[in-house]
Amino acid sequence: MDSRFSTSSCRQTTIYALFTTLLCLYTVVDARVVNVRADVTSCLTGLNVTLPGDPAFQSESQTFNARLSYTPAAIVLPNSVQDVETLVKCGASLGVPVVARSGGHSYAGYGLGGVDGALVCDLSALKSISLSGSNAVVQTGNRLGEVATYLWEHGQLALPHGTCPKVGTGGHTSYGGYGPFSRMGGLLLDRVVSAEVVLANGQTVTASNSSNPDLFWALKGAAPSYGIVTSWTYSTLPAPPTTVFFSIDLPAYTSAAAFASAFSQYQSFAQTAPKEIAIAFSMGPNGNGGIGVQLIGNYFGTKANFNYLVASLVLSLSATVSTADEYTDWTRVLVANGYGEQLVTAGPSPPDTFFAKSLVTTDLLDNAALTSWGNYLMQTAANSDINWFAQADLYGGAISSDFDANSSSFAHRNALLVIQFYGSSNNNAPYPADGIDIINNMVTSISANPAAAYPNYIDPTLTAQQWQSQYFGSNIQRLSSIKATYDPQNVFSFPQSIPVSVA
Numbered sequence: 001m002d003s004r005f006s007t008s009s010c011r012q013t014t015i016y017a018l019f020t021t022l023l024c025l026y027t028v029v030d031a032r033v034v035n036v037r038a039d040v041t042s043c044l045t046g047l048n049v050t051l052p053g054d055p056a057f058q059s060e061s062q063t064f065n066a067r068l069s070y071t072p073a074a075i076v077l078p079n080s081v082q083d084v085e086t087l088v089k090c091g092a093s094l095g096v097p098v099v100a101r102s103g104g105h106s107y108a109g110y111g112l113g114g115v116d117g118a119l120v121c122d123l124s125a126l127k128s129i130s131l132s133g134s135n136a137v138v139q140t141g142n143r144l145g146e147v148a149t150y151l152w153e154h155g156q157l158a159l160p161h162g163t164c165p166k167v168g169t170g171g172h173t174s175y176g177g178y179g180p181f182s183r184m185g186g187l188l189l190d191r192v193v194s195a196e197v198v199l200a201n202g203q204t205v206t207a208s209n210s211s212n213p214d215l216f217w218a219l220k221g222a223a224p225s226y227g228i229v230t231s232w233t234y235s236t237l238p239a240p241p242t243t244v245f246f247s248i249d250l251p252a253y254t255s256a257a258a259f260a261s262a263f264s265q266y267q268s269f270a271q272t273a274p275k276e277i278a279i280a281f282s283m284g285p286n287g288n289g290g291i292g293v294q295l296i297g298n299y300f301g302t303k304a305n306f307n308y309l310v311a312s313l314v315l316s317l318s319a320t321v322s323t324a325d326e327y328t329d330w331t332r333v334l335v336a337n338g339y340g341e342q343l344v345t346a347g348p349s350p351p352d353t354f355f356a357k358s359l360v361t362t363d364l365l366d367n368a369a370l371t372s373w374g375n376y377l378m379q380t381a382a383n384s385d386i387n388w389f390a391q392a393d394l395y396g397g398a399i400s401s402d403f404d405a406n407s408s409s410f411a412h413r414n415a416l417l418v419i420q421f422y423g424s425s426n427n428n429a430p431y432p433a434d435g436i437d438i439i440n441n442m443v444t445s446i447s448a449n450p451a452a453a454y455p456n457y458i459d460p461t462l463t464a465q466q467w468q469s470q471y472f473g474s475n476i477q478r479l480s481s482i483k484a485t486y487d488p489q490n491v492f493s494f495p496q497s498i499p500v501s502v503a
Contacts, residue, residue, distance in 0.1 A: 040074045040119065043090035048077040048125075060122075063109040066351040067431045068460075070112045075101075075120040081196070081204055081230050084121060088228060088491065089202035091119040097493040100228045102140045103168020105349065107356050108460035110224070111171070114494040121228050123170060128231070131155070135193060139231045140170035145334075145343035151236055152331045158239035160185035163337035166349045173232055174223035175455040176410055178418065180278045180298040180337055181240070183397025189220040189410060190403045191234040197227040200491040204230070218482045218498075221409030222455075222472065225479075225498035226486050239330035244306045245337065247323040248295040248314060252286045256374030259291060260367055262317055263374075266295065266392075267364045269313045270416070275397030276300045277309065284389040285382045291374075295319070297394075298333065302326070354424040355436045357459040359443050360452035360470075361417045369446050376445035386435045388423040390442060411452070411473035418454045419446075436461065460495060467496050476502055 037051055050060050051074050060075050073096055078084045091098035097118045101111035108114055126141035129150045134157070138147055145165025151157040160181035162172060169188075177188025185191065194208035197219065207216035215226060223229050253259040266281045273279065279297035286292035299306040303326045314321060327333045331343060365373075381388060395415040405413040412418070423439045425431050440461075443450055453459065453470040468476045476498075483490075484500045 037073070039094050040090065040096070043093060044074070044076060044087065047083055047086060048079065050075040050077075061112060062348070062351060063112060064105045064349060064351055065107055065109055066353040066427060066429070067355060067425075068109040070109055070114065070118070071116045072112055072118045072120045075122055077122045077125050079125050081126075081198065084123075084198045084228050084230055085202045085204060087119065087121050088198050088200065092200055092202070092489065092491045094119075098228070098491050099494050100140070100170055100224055100492075101168075102170025103143050103166060103172070103349075105164070105167050106171060106458060107354075108458045108496070110458070110494045110496070114460065114496070118494070123168070123228075123230070126230060131157075131236075134236050136234045136236050137231055138169055138234060140168065140229055142169050143167060143345040144169065144172065145345045148331060148334055149343050152239060152329075156239045156330070157236040158185075158330050159188060159191055159234055159236055161188045163334055164349075165334070165338060165341060165343045166345050169232060170229060171224065172456065174219065174229070175221065175458075176412075177456075178393065178395070178399075178454075180333070181237075181300075182399055183275045183278050183394070184240070184300055185237050186398045186403050187410065188234075189408055190399070191236070192220055192232050193235050194233040195219050195223070195229050196231045197223075197229045199227045200487040200489060214482050215486055217407075218409050218479055218486075220407075221411070221475070222479055222498050224494070225483055225492055227492060240300045240333075241328060242300070242302055243327050243330070243333045244299040244301070244303050245323065245325050245327065245333055246295075246297060246299065246306065246310075246321065248310065248317075248319050249322045250293040250295065250317055250319045252288070252290040252292050253374070254290040254378065256371050256378055259293075259374035259377065260370035262293065263365070263370050263392075264367065265313065265316055267417075270394045270396075271364065273394065273396075274309070275401075277306075277394075279394050281392040282389065283377075283391070284387075285384075289378070289382050291377050291382060294322075298337065351427065352424050353427045353429060353431055354422060355431070355439050355459075355461075356420060356422040356457050357439055357443060358421065358454040358457040359419045359446060359450050360412050360415045360454055361419070362414050362452075363416065365446065373442070373446045376441060381438055381442060384423075384434065384438045385432050386423040386438055387426055388421070388438065388442075390419060390421045392417045392419040409472065409475045409479055411471065411475050412454065415452075420454070420457050458496065462496075464499075468502065471496075472498075 076087050101122045104111045123141040126139035128139045130137045162179040173188045277299050283293045421439045421442045455471040479498045480502045483498045
């Protein structure tokens, strides 16, 4: 018998010592919490502040991804850029990490810090939108639905962005901003001509190609690591005059070979598709041990031209065009892409309990990778206890042809496909024990060592080496150097923020 447990007196002494140690530890932690609360309250006098224990704190600190939860030191709702400056100075003086929350849709909860104890800058009260010619100045409290509605109503203008109306403009722009119009107009960050940003020293500056150009480059790809962007100025585009929203139903697949063949045909079509078509290969379990697949997307032109373009693909896949609705109202196109969700943005999005990740491809996936993926989907994923989907969006078009790779810190200018893998428990807690493995293994069934991923589908389980490489590629060294210049004390810090130095 281990001598440490040979007598009851030893056990009692050990337990008493442990209790005393824990009591001291908790006393220290509680003292720190009280001190931070007092300090934050003192340096944020006059601002709208919600603290732990306040009646509204629980609802204000709800993550979009209910699988994760964090307790910020405080949540501040600034009503002006000057309020943001005060908040940043407060956080910097206390050594408390400062994070921005625009729409609050970070898959990893980074709008609440990604760890306990952050000072949250909730931008939702900064709602101004204005037009100067074709340029739109949009404060980052606005969400995509609000921006789309405003631009359509003020000249039938548009921006290339995603279709979830309650997603905020802050993070969506910062890390890319892909949507159905992107193959025609680029990513949302490609439309940015300047940014107003509060830096770590509390000063507000403008970043553009002519003013603080190094900062501007970094903001377009990793903005939350460098400051609080309070507004973006975008170069808008005329909304497409005619758009066909479509869905194409493929047969259910029960064999890896059939799945691989179908995806290969999709890739071949995608590789030479004109930029007027945005298309995605979307899949999920069909409930019968197989995989259901749809091709969904938009064609910017007439229905007749769309039918001509996809005819051979539909025939070769033994597929059926189930939807081909022609629109002249761009806002109705966005609603159709959002599965009927209106562009109204009042209130938060309902939370989900999920894990997600992504894979960026620059070349065609070969038959071996597709067969391996298909086998995993049929043999394991189709019978899992999570509700999952995977969607392979076609990039290219204007994203790769109209914008120089060095115009921003976005690392995936040459992407062919961006595949999102998403597994939900339908808000049933706890999240299934195998849920994260199911999604991780979907990716590794395609590539054992993924080279690239899309940071708006952020995965908090990646190691530092993995996320730095997959999200930012060779840009990480320059991003780190700019971080050291503009935020040497790492005021804007969260688990996957750009570090002030990299190995």
